[in-house]
Amino acid sequence: MKGKFEKIKNQLKTNFANSVKMGKNDYNLFSILRKDNEEAGLHSAFIFSLLDTDGEHYQSDLFLKLFLCAIGYDNFFDDTKNVIVKKEYVASDDARYDIFIEENKKCIVLENKIDTSDNKGDDEKSGQIDKYIDNLSKDKKEFLLLYLTPNANKPKNTTKYDFSNDNKILDKNKNEIGKYGLISYDKEIKNWIELCLAKVNNPENLAIYLKAYLEVIDKILGRYRSVMAMKIDNLLVNYENYKFLSEMEKYFKNGYFEKRKKEILNKFLEKIKEKFEIYNPNLKFKILNEKERKEEEYLFKITNDNIENFFLQLDYQAQRNSVSFGIATKEKFEKQNINKDFKDLNSFKFYKDETYIYKEICNKNLIEYILEFDKNNLENSINLASEKFYNEIDNNFEILEPILEEFNNNPNRYLIETTQKDHK
Incomplete structure (x- = not known):
């Protein structure tokens, strides 16, 4: 591990020094x-x-x-x-x-x-x-x-x-x-500052200040990339480097590595959301904000119109590194389970409390899932991963849609009474 760390550290130092020689800086x-x-x-x-x-x-x-x-x-x-x-x-x-x-x-x-x-x-x-x-x-x-x-x-x-x-x-x-x-x-x-820039080739000092102010805007929006941050970004494109650097995360200042992971994850989720809006507008793919994520312990949700007794659930368990998709019962049926005699489930499983039937569509850390599709090109890897993830949900939705309709049309047939002991 020490040898690997030294190699990456030296690579960073060399890349940073070369950028400095070229005049790159973060002075504002x-x-x-x-x-x-x-x-x-x-x-x-x-x-x-x-x-x-x-x-x-x-x-x-x-x-x-x-x-x-x-x-x-x-x-x-x-x-x-x-x-x-x-x-x-x-x-x-x-x-x-x-x-x-x-x-x-x-x-x-x-x-x-x-x-x-x-x-x-x-x-x-x-x-x-x-x-x-x-x-x-x-x-x-x-x-x-x-x-x-x-x-x-x-x-x-x-x-x-x-x-x-x-x-x-x-x-x-x-x-x-x-x-x-x-x-x-x-x-x-x-847009305004960029319009101003286009009009002030001379005097030159105005253009310098306008460009510097654009950097400040990027900072308050959380988009500014320092010279060193850009060099680390380049290392993250390589999957093996990412895996190693994730183990060294505690040594990064200002939570940089955590922020970068969130950026990658949010890009991935936004691309999935776009696909739902284009190809399957009846399913609403919602990306939760930071506050919602803390309150509900979810990163994202799927909802469908006309929810009745049963609904579609997309569940991400960060601790277990698992994403599952299936049908769950509404909270009002907390003392009832889905009838296990229902056989037409293909490869779907019952959750332990039997209020959720699901299929696992990802069984690893989401960031690792995203990066493994193209280990040398981050943007392409995000595109390929989002395509795969969406297709998994869409294919399983085709299986679940008639089952969901049947469940909601005949709830009494598919719900059975249980006891509080069964849920413990």
């Missing part, structure tokens, strides 16, 4: 001066500095026009040269806007939230956004409220107003009082 002025997720001091300040038509970039309203284009409101203002942009604008005791953009009787308010818990005070009766809308509606201006988050999340704790699907803010009488937009760093802000 924004990250040095501020925390990457700092809303006011970094993100709002930089966004304002570009939007400000009198800013020291000396590009007049160019960046403002490109911003309006990126959010889909190119013609919101009559003349962008007359627009005034303010940072941390105090409109009232209850309203302090991160960025305020105004022209005569029109205005845009941008609320920036890296951390989307917008109402942190337990004693507040309504959320921050409610107070903003209260104040904006009093001014009798045509307004657009932009809520900027990493992934276009909706604001929390809005109790007085409705946000319609066509971007209208409605009062309790369903009257429109303004417009809103849910925008994200992942889409609109990245």
